Amino acid sequence: MEPKSPVPTNTVLLPTTVVGSYSVPEWLERLKTEYYQRRISAQHLAEIHEVAIKAAVKDQELAGIDIVSDGELRRDNDVDYFLARIPGVNIPQRAKTDYFDYYETEVTRPLPEGPETSLGLAGDFRFTRQLTGKPIKFSFTGPFSLSRRIRDDAYTEPGELVRALARRLNAEARELAEAGAELLQIDEPFLAGYPEQVELAIEAVNIVTEDVPVSWALHVCYGNRYARPSWEGHYDFLFPAVKAARVDQVVLEFARKGLDDLRLIRQHGWDKWLGLGVIDVKNPEVEAAELVASRIRRALEYVPAGRLMINPDCGLRHLAPEVARQKLRAMVAGVALVRAELPGAELPGAELGGGETA
Amino acid sequence: MDVDLRPVKKLRDSAAARSALGPIMEAVCAAPADLARLRVVCDWIQYKQNFREPVVSRPVAHADNTDTDIEIAFDLRRCADIDLNAHVKEALSEEHPGLPLEPWVPGRDSCIWRFNQLYWQALSHWEMATGREYEQSLPGGESDARNTEAARELILELFRIWDELDARRALPEELYVLELGVGNGNQARTWLDEFVQLDRRHGREYYHRLRYLMGDYSPHVLERARRTVAHHAERVSALVVEATRPSVTLGFLAGKAFLVYISNVYDNLPTDELACIHGRTYQVETQSFLTEDDATQIAHRFGASRDELAKLIDRLLRIGPELLSEATPGQFPDPGQAVAFWCAIWEALRLRERYVPLEGLDSYPVTPDLTGEILRPLIEGQGDVRMHVSNGALGSFTGTLPLVHPFGRIQCHDLFLTSRRQYRTGFYGPGKYDGSVVNWVNGPLLQLVASRRGFGVEYTPFRQRPGSNITTLTAQARD
Numbered sequence: 001m002e003p004k005s006p007v008p009t010n011t012v013l014l015p016t017t018v019v020g021s022y023s024v025p026e027w028l029e030r031l032k033t034e035y036y037q038r039r040i041s042a043q044h045l046a047e048i049h050e051v052a053i054k055a056a057v058k059d060q061e062l063a064g065i066d067i068v069s070d071g072e073l074r075r076d077n078d079v080d081y082f083l084a085r086i087p088g089v090n091i092p093q094r095a096k097t098d099y100f101d102y103y104e105t106e107v108t109r110p111l112p113e114g115p116e117t118s119l120g121l122a123g124d125f126r127f128t129r130q131l132t133g134k135p136i137k138f139s140f141t142g143p144f145s146l147s148r149r150i151r152d153d154a155y156t157e158p159g160e161l162v163r164a165l166a167r168r169l170n171a172e173a174r175e176l177a178e179a180g181a182e183l184l185q186i187d188e189p190f191l192a193g194y195p196e197q198v199e200l201a202i203e204a205v206n207i208v209t210e211d212v213p214v215s216w217a218l219h220v221c222y223g224n225r226y227a228r229p230s231w232e233g234h235y236d237f238l239f240p241a242v243k244a245a246r247v248d249q250v251v252l253e254f255a256r257k258g259l260d261d262l263r264l265i266r267q268h269g270w271d272k273w274l275g276l277g278v279i280d281v282k283n284p285e286v287e288a289a290e291l292v293a294s295r296i297r298r299a300l301e302y303v304p305a306g307r308l309m310i311n312p313d314c315g316l317r318h319l320a321p322e323v324a325r326q327k328l329r330a331m332v333a334g335v336a337l338v339r340a341e342l343p344g345a346e347l348p349g350a351e352l353g354g355g356e357t358a
Numbered sequence: 359m360d361v362d363l364r365p366v367k368k369l370r371d372s373a374a375a376r377s378a379l380g381p382i383m384e385a386v387c388a389a390p391a392d393l394a395r396l397r398v399v400c401d402w403i404q405y406k407q408n409f410r411e412p413v414v415s416r417p418v419a420h421a422d423n424t425d426t427d428i429e430i431a432f433d434l435r436r437c438a439d440i441d442l443n444a445h446v447k448e449a450l451s452e453e454h455p456g457l458p459l460e461p462w463v464p465g466r467d468s469c470i471w472r473f474n475q476l477y478w479q480a481l482s483h484w485e486m487a488t489g490r491e492y493e494q495s496l497p498g499g500e501s502d503a504r505n506t507e508a509a510r511e512l513i514l515e516l517f518r519i520w521d522e523l524d525a526r527r528a529l530p531e532e533l534y535v536l537e538l539g540v541g542n543g544n545q546a547r548t549w550l551d552e553f554v555q556l557d558r559r560h561g562r563e564y565y566h567r568l569r570y571l572m573g574d575y576s577p578h579v580l581e582r583a584r585r586t587v588a589h590h591a592e593r594v595s596a597l598v599v600e601a602t603r604p605s606v607t608l609g610f611l612a613g614k615a616f617l618v619y620i621s622n623v624y625d626n627l628p629t630d631e632l633a634c635i636h637g638r639t640y641q642v643e644t645q646s647f648l649t650e651d652d653a654t655q656i657a658h659r660f661g662a663s664r665d666e667l668a669k670l671i672d673r674l675l676r677i678g679p680e681l682l683s684e685a686t687p688g689q690f691p692d693p694g695q696a697v698a699f700w701c702a703i704w705e706a707l708r709l710r711e712r713y714v715p716l717e718g719l720d721s722y723p724v725t726p727d728l729t730g731e732i733l734r735p736l737i738e739g740q741g742d743v744r745m746h747v748s749n750g751a752l753g754s755f756t757g758t759l760p761l762v763h764p765f766g767r768i769q770c771h772d773l774f775l776t777s778r779r780q781y782r783t784g785f786y787g788p789g790k791y792d793g794s795v796v797n798w799v800n801g802p803l804l805q806l807v808a809s810r811r812g813f814g815v816e817y818t819p820f821r822q823r824p825g826s827n828i829t830t831l832t833a834q835a836r837d
Contacts, residue, residue: 026731097735098809102837195526225837226812229613229764233528 021315022071195237251275292334365402405789543586573599627750
C-alpha cells in the first residue's frame with residue numbers, strides 16, 4: 001500500500017520539519033520549576049506557555065521550516081505530561097524539585113476506558129493551528145515508552161498495560177484528527193533500551209494508529225534526556241518488525257550516530273517515508289549547510305527524494321535558543337543545496353501551506 | 359548583634375570551646391564598635407596549618423556602598439589562652455598592617471592557588487626539602503589506593519555491564535577507564551592487576567580491549583605513576599589533564615568512559631565562597647598577606663629587604679624554586695634554599711576577607727558554562743549561610759560527566775559535605791595540607807548540577823577507611 005504523504009501534494013522535495021520539542025530557555029525552565037514548587041499558578045504558567053509557543057512557531061517559520069510544531073513547550077518532559085492526564089495513573093507526589101524530573105507513577109487497577117477521558121491534546125493542536133498557515137506535525141509519546149515509567153500493579157501480563165495505554169492514545173488521536181491534525185508522530189524514546197520488546201511496541205503502535213485517517217510517523221531514537229543518549233547500539237533491532245507498523249514514515253537519528261544504519265533501509269526494503277536526522281541535537285556546535293547536504297546526498301543513495309523528509313535527530317529542547325535557531329537555518333540551507341541539484345525539485349505551487357502566521 | 363556558633367559538636371566535646379564563649383562576648387561588648395552592626399561568628403579551625411589569625415574581622419559592604427557592617431570571627435580552638443580584648447581591638451582596627459601579596463580578589467583567584475599549583479609542579483623539590491613523600495602528609499599517612507576488594511567490586515560490575523551490552527551487540531571495541539589524579543600509580547596498579555586476574559577467570563578477554571587512561575595535572579606525578587604500571591604499558595596511556603577543564607584533553611572520550619575514578623582531587627581545586635547575610639547575597643573576597651612580624655623576619659632570614667619580598671614571592675610562583683635559585687644565586691645558592699624560602703612564606707601566609715554584594719546570581723559565573731542561578735536553591739531562603747562554590751571541582755565534574763558512557767559511572771573519593779546544613783555546624787576550609795590547599799567540596803551543589811544533567815549522585819562513607827572524613831561520590835545516569 002502506498003504510504004500517505006506526510007505533506008500536501010504539489011510541494012517541494014525534501015520537506016523540512018522538526019521532531020517535536022523546541023529549545024526551552026533557562027527562564028522558562030525556572031518558571032516551570034516555580035510552578036511545580038507551587039510558587040506560581042497553573043493559569044500563569046499556561047499563559048507563559050502560550051507566549052513561548054507563539055515564539056517557537058515564529059522561530060521555525062523564520063528559519064524556513066516547512067512543517068512546524070508547537071515545540072512541546074507545555075510539556076514538563078516526554079512522559080509526565082501524558083501520564084498526569086491519563087485517568088487511572090496514580091501520581092502520589094505531584095510537586096517536583098525540578099520540573100524536568102520524572103514523576104513516580106503507578107497503576108493499581110486496569111485503566112478506565114472510554115471517550116469521556118480526554119487528555120486535551122486536541123486543544124493543544126487547535127491552539128497551534130490558529131498560529132500558523134504552515135502544515136503542523138503533532139507528536140506524542142508512544143504507549144511502550146509511557147509504560148516504562150509506570151509501576152504496574154494492575155495487569156498480570158506486562159503487555160496489557162502497553163495495549164491499554166495504546167487504546168487511550170488511539171482515542172486521543174481520533175480527537176486530534178477531528179481537530180484537523182494531518183501529521184501525527186508517535187515517539188518511542190525508550191524502545192532502543194528494550195530491543196527484545198520491539199514486537200510489542202509495534203503492536204501497540206498499530207493500536208494507536210488504527211482507523212485514524214492522518215499521515216503517521218514513528219520516531220525512534222537513542223534517547224535525548226539531558227542531551228545525552230540513554231542507550232547505544234544500532235537500529236538493527238527495529239527491522240524487520242517495524243515493517244509491520246501501520247505508519248507512513250519512520251523518523252530516525254543519523255547525525256550523531258553516523259549514516260551506517262541507512263543500509264537497513266535497503267536491506268529490509270523499507271518503502272515508506274524516512275525522516276532523516278541530519279542535525280545532532282546533543283552537540284551545540286552548529287553544522288555547516290554543506291555537512292547537512294552531504295548527509296542528505298548519502299541518504300539519497302538509499303531512499304528516493306520523493307520519500308525523504310529532513311529533520312534534526314531528535315527534539316531541540318536541550319539546545320540554547322540561538323543555537324536551535326542556527327541549527328534549523330543550517331538544516332534549511334543544506335536542504336536548499338541538495339534541492340538545487342535535483343531535477344524537478346521546484347514543483348509548481350511549491351510553497352507549503354499558507355506561509356507565515358495566519 | 360547576631361551570634362553564629364558553628365562548631366556545634368565541639369560545643370559539647372570541648373570544655374575549652376565552651377569556656378571561650380563568655381570571654382569572647384565580654385571582649386566584643388567592650389569593643390568600641392556599633393554592636394547593632396556587628397555579627398559574631400565562632401568557628402573551630404581544625405587545620406593546625408591555616409590562613410587565619412585567632413580573631414579576624416570582615417567588612418560586610420552594603421549594596422549602595424554607603425555603609426558597612428562588620429563580621430568578627432573567632433577560632434574557638436585558639437581563644438582559650440589569648441588576650442581577647444587586645445585581639446578584638448586589633449581586628450576591629452581600620453589599620454591593616456602587614457605585607458599584602460595581591461589586591462582584593464575572589465577566593466578562586468587568590469595566590470594561595472598559585473602556591474598550590476607550585477606544590478604539585480615542584481613536588482619533588484618540596485619532598486626533598488621536607489624529607490617525606492606527599493603520601494605521608496595525607497591523613498592516615500598513605501593514599502587509599504591499595505584496596506583490592508574495592509577494585510574487585512568495580513571490575514565485576516563492569517564485566518556485568520559489558521556482558522549485557524555485548525549480548526545486544528552494543529559493546530564498543532575499546533573499553534575506556536579513566537583515572538583522574540593518579541597519585542603514585544598505586545591505584546592504577548592495584549586495579550589493573552586485579553583486572554587481569556578477574557578477566558582470566560571471566561574468560562571474555564576484556565583486558566585486550568581495555569584502555570586505561572591516567573590523567574594528572576603534574577607531569578612529575580604522572581611519570582612516577584607510569585613507572586608503577588610499566589607492566590601494563592600496552593593498556594595504559596598517561597595524559598596531562600587540566601583538572602578543571604578535562605574536556606580540553608579528553609574531549610575524544612565523550613560518552614565512552616565506563617568508569618571514571620577520581621581520588622582526592624576536588625578538595626584541591628580553586629573555589630570561591632558566597633554568603634547569604636540578612637537575605638542578601640555576597641561574594642567573599644580575599645587578600646593574601648604576611649603579618650608585619652613574619653614579613654620582617656623572612657626578609658631578614660633570606661637577605662632581602664621587606665620591599666623586595668612581594669616581588670621575590672611572585673617570582674618564586676612564576677618560575678619555581680630551581681630557576682629562582684639559578685636566577686638569584688646570591689640569595690638562594692641552591693634550590694634547597696629557594697624551597698626553604700617557599701616553605702617559610704607558605705607557613706606564614708594569611709588571608710583577610712570581606713563580603714562584597716553580588717549584583718545577581720545570574721551574573722556570577724560559577725564556571726564558564728554555569729551561572730550562579732544553579733546556586734539559588736541552596737543559598738536563598740535558608741537564612742544566613744556561607745558556602746563554597748567549589749568552582750574548580752564543578753568545572754572538573756561537569757567536564758567529566760559528558761565523558762561517561764550511558765552505562766558508566768564516576769566514582770570519586772574526596773572531602774565532601776553531604777548536606778547543606780553542615781555549613782551551619784562546622785568549618786570546611788581553606789586549610790593547609792603540607793604545601794597544598796584543602797577545601798571541602800560542596801557536595802549538595804555537585805548533586806544538584808548532576809541532577810540537571812540527568813545523573814544521580816549518591817554519597818556514602820568511604821568503606822576502605824572507617825572513621826575517615828573521606829566520602830565516596832558515585833554518579834550514574836538516571837531515568
